[in-house]
Amino acid sequence: MILLMSSLSGVCQDLQKLALTKEDSAKGVLFKYEYNATDSYGNISLFLNNDKTYTYRQTSFAINDTSEGKWEISKDQLILKSTLQKNNIPVQISYGTNGDFTGSLNIAVVKNIAKQNLTDATVLVNNDTIECLPLTGQCTGSFESIKKVKVVFENGLSSEWICIKKGETKILLTVLSEISIENYIVMDDKKFKIEDNYLKLE
Numbered sequence: 001m002i003l004l005m006s007s008l009s010g011v012c013q014d015l016q017k018l019a020l021t022k023e024d025s026a027k028g029v030l031f032k033y034e035y036n037a038t039d040s041y042g043n044i045s046l047f048l049n050n051d052k053t054y055t056y057r058q059t060s061f062a063i064n065d066t067s068e069g070k071w072e073i074s075k076d077q078l079i080l081k082s083t084l085q086k087n088n089i090p091v092q093i094s095y096g097t098n099g100d101f102t103g104s105l106n107i108a109v110v111k112n113i114a115k116q117n118l119t120d121a122t123v124l125v126n127n128d129t130i131e132c133l134p135l136t137g138q139c140t141g142s143f144e145s146i147k148k149v150k151v152v153f154e155n156g157l158s159s160e161w162i163c164i165k166k167g168e169t170k171i172l173l174t175v176l177s178e179i180s181i182e183n184y185i186v187m188d189d190k191k192f193k194i195e196d197n198y199l200k201l202e
Contacts, residue, residue, distance in 0.1 A: 014035065014198045014199070014200055015033035015034060015035045015044065015046055015192070015198065015199040015201075016033060016034055016035065016197060016198055017031065017032070017033050017197040017198065017199075018032045018033065018034055019032075020032055024047075027049075028049045028050045028051060029047050029048070029049055029050075030048050030049055030050045031047075031048040032045070032046070032047055032048075033045070033046040033048075033199050034046070037060075042058070042059065042060040042063075043057075043058075043059050043060070044056075044057070044058050044059075045057045046199070048071050048078075052070055052071060052072065053068065053069065053070060053071070054067075054068065054069060054070070054071040054080055055067075055068050056068070056080070056185065056187070058185065063183070064183055065183045065184070065185050066179070066180075066183060066184065066185065067080075067082045067184060067185040067186070067187050068082065068083055068179075069081050069082035069083040069084075069187060070083075073194070076193060076194050076195075077191050077192065077193060077194065077202070078191070078192040078193075078194055078199055079189055079190070079191055079192075080187040080189070080190045080191075080192075081187055081188065081189050081190075082184075082185070082186050082187040082188070084157065084177070084179070084181075084184055084186065085186055085188060086156060086157055086158070086186055086188070087157075087158055087159075087160060088159070088160065089151065089153070089157050089158060089159045089175060089177075089181060090159070090175065090176040090177065091151050091159040091162060091173055091174065091175055091176065092173070092174045092176055093149075093162050093164070093171065093172070093173055093174075094172045094174070095165065095168040095169075095170055095171060095172065096170055096172065097170050098172070099111075099170070099172040100117070100134075101134075101137075101170070102134060102135065102136060102137030103136075103137030103138075104137065105132060105134060105137040105138075105139065106146065106169050106170050106171060107123050107125075107132055107134045107146070107149070107171045107173070108134060108170070108171065108172045108173070109134045109135050110123065110134060110151055110173045110174075110175065111172075111173075111174055111175070112174065112175045112176075112177060112178055113174060113175070113176055113177065113178055114178050117135070118153075118175060118181070119135055120153055120154045120181075120182050121134075121151055121152070121153055121173075121175070121181075122134075122151075122152050122153075123149050123150070123151055123152070123173065124149065124150040124152055125139065125141075125143055125146055125148075125149055126143055126146065126147050126148060129141060130142075130143055131152075146164050146169070146171065147163070147164055148161045148162060148163050148164060149161070149162050149164065149171065149173070150162065151173055151175065153181050153182060154182060155181070155182055155184075157181055157184065157186065159175075
């Protein structure tokens, strides 16, 4: 899957500007761009909205990735910055016994705001070397107490370190988004050169 994603991203140098439909205009779309890779059955679409937000989708028979955030144009460049960045996944902490705890681990299975289990989420405890998987209740190291935690996903995205309230032992972590983090593409001031009716990835 990673190879296919790299291939699709690599060949996607030109996104072609398309005419807007009535439905697009009704939804507030200002510009629409698309790329179709016939050899890998891949598709990339980019919608730039009137309110300066964008939606980017990259799909094929094996992947369904997305990104959303803000866009701006500077001279002949389109710049995209996603809402979620590599180290700022929003996570809320709470305490109590009403979570899904496995074994003796006092960290519940990480969920999103739709109460769905995020099975690819691991939790770092106190430092970068102790990693726990709440789904199985197992950790790579031992600890006497939990002072801070960080939620980390398989694709490298993570929350910031979150301090634990003194005296609390049962920890619940909720990702404040319904977006599939494992399928999210981070755009950190990603630049495209604007040329006539095309966007060229720089």
